[in-house]
Amino acid sequence: MRVTWDEASVAERARAFLAEHDPAAMDRLEFLRARFDAGLAWVHFPEGLGGLGAPRGLQAVADRELKGTPDNQPGRIGIGLGMAAPTILAFGTEEQSKRFLRPLWTGEEVWCQLFSEPGAGSDLATLATRAVREGDEWVVDGQKVWTSSAHTARWGILVARTDPGVPKHRGLTYFVCDMHAPGVEVRPLRQITGEAEFNEVFLTGVRLPDALRLGEVGDGWRVAQTTLMNERVAIGGAPARRTMMGVVAETWRSRPELRTHDLHQRLLRLWVDSEVMRLTAVRLREQLAAGHPGPEGSGMKLAFARLHQELSGIEVEMLREDGLAYDDWTFRRPDTVDFIGREAGYRYLRAKGNSIEGGTSEILRNIIAERVLGLPAEPRADKDVAWKDLPR
Amino acid sequence: MTLLYTEVEEELRAAVRELLADKCSPSAVLDRADSAAAAGTPYDAELWKALARDIGVAGLLIPEELGGSASREGGASAREAAVVLEELGRAVAPVPFLSSAVLATQALLTAAGQEAGGNVAEELLGRLAAGEATATLAVSFAASPYAPAAPCHEDGATLGEDGTVTGTVTGVIGAEAADVLLVPVRLARKTEPCVGLCAVEASAAVRVTPVPSLDLTRPIATVSFASAPARVVARAEGLEVPWVWEALMRGAGLLASEQLGVAEWCLTTTVAYVKERRQFARPVGSFQAVKHRLADLWLEVVGARAAARNAAALLAEAPAAGPLGDDAAVAVAVAQAHCAAVAVHAAEECVQLHGGIGMTWEHPAHLYLKRAKADQIALGTPGEHRDALAGPADLPAPV
Numbered sequence A: 001m002r003v004t005w006d007e008a009s010v011a012e013r014a015r016a017f018l019a020e021h022d023p024a025a026m027d028r029l030e031f032l033r034a035r036f037d038a039g040l041a042w043v044h045f046p047e048g049l050g051g052l053g054a055p056r057g058l059q060a061v062a063d064r065e066l067k068g069t070p071d072n073q074p075g076r077i078g079i080g081l082g083m084a085a086p087t088i089l090a091f092g093t094e095e096q097s098k099r100f101l102r103p104l105w106t107g108e109e110v111w112c113q114l115f116s117e118p119g120a121g122s123d124l125a126t127l128a129t130r131a132v133r134e135g136d137e138w139v140v141d142g143q144k145v146w147t148s149s150a151h152t153a154r155w156g157i158l159v160a161r162t163d164p165g166v167p168k169h170r171g172l173t174y175f176v177c178d179m180h181a182p183g184v185e186v187r188p189l190r191q192i193t194g195e196a197e198f199n200e201v202f203l204t205g206v207r208l209p210d211a212l213r214l215g216e217v218g219d220g221w222r223v224a225q226t227t228l229m230n231e232r233v234a235i236g237g238a239p240a241r242r243t244m245m246g247v248v249a250e251t252w253r254s255r256p257e258l259r260t261h262d263l264h265q266r267l268l269r270l271w272v273d274s275e276v277m278r279l280t281a282v283r284l285r286e287q288l289a290a291g292h293p294g295p296e297g298s299g300m301k302l303a304f305a306r307l308h309q310e311l312s313g314i315e316v317e318m319l320r321e322d323g324l325a326y327d328d329w330t331f332r333r334p335d336t337v338d339f340i341g342r343e344a345g346y347r348y349l350r351a352k353g354n355s356i357e358g359g360t361s362e363i364l365r366n367i368i369a370e371r372v373l374g375l376p377a378e379p380r381a382d383k384d385v386a387w388k389d390l391p392r
Numbered sequence B: 001m002t003l004l005y006t007e008v009e010e011e012l013r014a015a016v017r018e019l020l021a022d023k024c025s026p027s028a029v030l031d032r033a034d035s036a037a038a039a040g041t042p043y044d045a046e047l048w049k050a051l052a053r054d055i056g057v058a059g060l061l062i063p064e065e066l067g068g069s070a071s072r073e074g075g076a077s078a079r080e081a082a083v084v085l086e087e088l089g090r091a092v093a094p095v096p097f098l099s100s101a102v103l104a105t106q107a108l109l110t111a112a113g114q115e116a117g118g119n120v121a122e123e124l125l126g127r128l129a130a131g132e133a134t135a136t137l138a139v140s141f142a143a144s145p146y147a148p149a150a151p152c153h154e155d156g157a158t159l160g161e162d163g164t165v166t167g168t169v170t171g172v173i174g175a176e177a178a179d180v181l182l183v184p185v186r187l188a189r190k191t192e193p194c195v196g197l198c199a200v201e202a203s204a205a206v207r208v209t210p211v212p213s214l215d216l217t218r219p220i221a222t223v224s225f226a227s228a229p230a231r232v233v234a235r236a237e238g239l240e241v242p243w244v245w246e247a248l249m250r251g252a253g254l255l256a257s258e259q260l261g262v263a264e265w266c267l268t269t270t271v272a273y274v275k276e277r278r279q280f281a282r283p284v285g286s287f288q289a290v291k292h293r294l295a296d297l298w299l300e301v302v303g304a305r306a307a308a309r310n311a312a313a314l315l316a317e318a319p320a321a322g323p324l325g326d327d328a329a330v331a332v333a334v335a336q337a338h339c340a341a342v343a344v345h346a347a348e349e350c351v352q353l354h355g356g357i358g359m360t361w362e363h364p365a366h367l368y369l370k371r372a373k374a375d376q377i378a379l380g381t382p383g384e385h386r387d388a389l390a391g392p393a394d395l396p397a398p399v
Helices: A007-020 A028-037 A056-065 A078-091 A094-106 A220-236 A244-254 A261-289 A296-318 A344-355 A361-372 B007-023 B026-039 B045-055 B078-090 B097-112 B118-129 B242-276 B288-317 B326-353 B355-359 B365-377 B382-388
Strands: A111-114 A130-134 A137-148 A155-161 A172-178 A184-189 A198-209 B135-137 B157-159 B164-173 B180-187 B194-201 B206-210 B220-237
Touching: A007 A056, A028 A094, A056 A261, A078 A094, A078 A111, A078 A155, A078 A220, A111 A137, A111 A198, A130 A155, A137 A155, A137 A172, A137 A184, A155 A220, A172 A198, A172 A220, A244 A261, A244 A296, A244 A344, A261 A296, A261 B288, A261 B326, A261 B382, A296 A344, A296 A361, A296 B288, A361 B288, B007 B045, B007 B078, B026 B365, B045 B097, B078 B097, B078 B242, B078 B288, B097 B118, B097 B135, B097 B180, B097 B220, B097 B242, B118 B220, B135 B164, B157 B194, B157 B220, B164 B180, B180 B220, B220 B242, B242 B288, B242 B326, B242 B365, B288 B326, B326 B355, B326 B365, B326 B382
Parallel strands: A111 A155, B135 B180, B157 B180
Antiparallel strands: A130 A137, A137 A198, A155 A172, A184 A198, B157 B164, B164 B220, B180 B194, B194 B220, B206 B220
């Protein structure tokens, strides 16, 4: 067994893998499964679970070597990759990791996130969905909301209340929800873009075996924190192939008749902001690779949301009469999430969600202020009070 | 290339910080600023000597063969100079590091790379590296690297046929502390424009008149040369002045690290204050209206660190004499466009969130506000740096 991996050895392994697996001569899924088994899916995961136990930074080497081969369509399975997988790795049993991670990574099984509820948004820990133990099973009742991909998902990561008699953070348990189980009903929620990327999910007497519990009973808040931290990195910190700045710059270059001095000044400002955000992300990844994760991660999503919103706003304004038009209001249910897909109007409207989904910008500022800067919390009415006794 | 700090850089930082903690507390700096009206300068000669000679910061950009500590293999570079500037910014230290060890030194390094004037430049660099002399570039601190010919305009200093310099330069930093002034001059010739860089030793023929300055810890002065004996360091046909351009560009890139240091002090000090200060029976730092402002400021400072480190890293990779490549020029412009504004914002938030105390002369916040605002004008404004990015970003201006 190899102890340390470096750029050369990862590249060598990827080339050896390609020599034995010709993507042109194989079924796409077979190829992806073989890539997972070769440890080239996410090299920082352990051996046997799609990785090599290598530094996270070396994933780029594997991706570069395997460029042009079939990918797992990350836009379709972002929640699985960015949130479910790191949580399963951190808290799942070996059996759970073996069962879930491979089809998650290959895209055979889509995941969704059953966290928010009509009465529990920013205050997620106050959620009311109940899970009651009956022998080896849990019976789940409640309603979840803003659930992207619920209509295509095979599994959901679910936080439910298992003990209403203790303060809200302590009575939660984390489960994997079988989206095909009886009692799971998914209804589309139409968004301001016209389409329904997300859903409401009604859970009525859903029976989940105890083997689908992730982490200890009552430890769900801690497990959920892992998911949420990874969500913010997934939304804000990942290197982008196509950026909002790139899209808006394309419009600027191809439509010289739309240019004004005012827009030019604003656009240059945002170009600098994009470049600073890119450099911040580069530095963050360097820190991660060196084993010193910095607090910068909490800020990336905040910066990303602001930038997306300002840039997409400028683009619509720049387009004048074309900005008055909208490509398509048809009520559809897309199976991918693409922040910068379609046209300017769509981008503008979709970007509004960037400061709400995965933790509002206001909550992120609280997190930075309290956890990074060490500022005191606001006085709270809900501390040390059993969840069932909270004022509603 | 890395945007993180290396171990060697952290050791240098620790040495500088320790010295500044001992000799350059905010109250000591305030006393210097107060007495500058009588003394004519806030510069702390003792502190500068300790930094320049004992720690060796004067020679960070000067090659080993000329007595400094810079080298391509494992020696010092712009990265180390940037770390020193972070610490000096954090302390608003009244020392002529930027004017002597960065601006004047870079002008000499570029001149030394030219065939004509190598010897004079090399001799001067040796004296600067050893801490035997302090220099400044006699160019306005408000000069923009995007108009580098401007210091040589017709109203500037002139080199006469008798080898002396005559003329006046305004807005110069570090002149009171300088033993040698490097002044861009027009050569007295009848036909075409011909410019040069002259070294003038401080003497009775050089009058340095301090100007009441916005920045109390790095004031500007007017420098008048009256037939001052001079040595020609470099000359050029036309109006291309590479020594000035390289100095202003690299100075701008490193200034971003000073701005980062200023911003960090303001953020840290403000966070500490709002944790202590109580109103409505709770720390004011527990109110979201305050917390959110500080979270946003923290994010700006995080970006400033990435941008300043990137500029320093690319400057470190460039040849010592120049020319600076396009990548480095973009990194400098991005760093200035961002960091200048962050330092000002941090200092303004520092004053505001300290309430009435922040408005007093007694509290050091104003020293940082004044430094940040002056730095914003220095070596190209954020707007000038942004305009320079239109080309590299391929975002052409309206026709």
